[in-house]
Amino acid sequence: YADYALNHAEGCAHGCTYPCYAFVMKKRCGVISSYKDWIQPKIVENALELLDKELPRLKNKIKQVFMCFTTDPFMYEIEEINRLTLKILERLNRDKVKAILITKGVCTDQLTDKQLYNEQNEYGISLVSLSEAFREKHEPFSAPYKKRIEALKKLHDAGLKTWVSIEPYPTPNIIRQNIRDLLESISFVNRIVFGKWNYSRLTTAYIHNKEFYNSMAYEVASFCECHAIETHIKEGTISPSHLGTGRSSERVTLANYMQAPS
Ligand code: SF4
Structure with missing residues (x-):
């Protein structure tokens, strides 16, 4: 996603149960003691001081900063985190450092205010169902x-x-849904990233999971092509070994994504 990442909180109030990879890793390393602990995030109090210290040295090297891999920048109804995120963005703007954000919260419309507006930044949401x-x-x-x-x-x-x-896109044994409905709801965006559901027996229990993900990746790629949306299919989502029986148009399209640089 980026050459640098910024995580300005420990924990995440969204408490995803896929499970959340960040939660599993932090718990395994002893940083977080329990799920209850995880969903009560603690902000990094000196995040802005750290930026002031690190940006002069790094600003010319950084291509883009990703927010966040192990927490969420716009936690739903957690104002303390959201305020800090905006201050961090302002600070990055000052040094013309591009940021890419992703959230399962709400991107505030304050991002359109003059002091925060930045055309090079990319704002994203995670969305796997409606x-x-x-x-x-x-x-x-x-x-x-x-x-x-x-x-x-x-x-x-x-x-x-x-x-x-x-x-992580769910298999039909988790929820039956039409991916076209989801794609139609976001047809205005500049880029769509698609990836399978990892780290769970739920998806491997679905015996046709490889064919399913090939077919969903094809749906996403075709939709994006029709709507001039940039697409990235995450590595490991397409199974080349299960492309043999698919439609030839599907095989050709997915082969392009397997060869494309990430
Ligand atoms: S929003 Fe992201 S970081 Fe937060 S619990 Fe869910 S998966 Fe984990």
């Missing part, structure tokens, strides 16, 4: 999907770059 029942089960404290999409659309309408991560 079902609120699914969200309540797997992303229990995150923002409702409709709010995420509406907020992103506002940024798009204000001329900012937007993107969506459809990952």
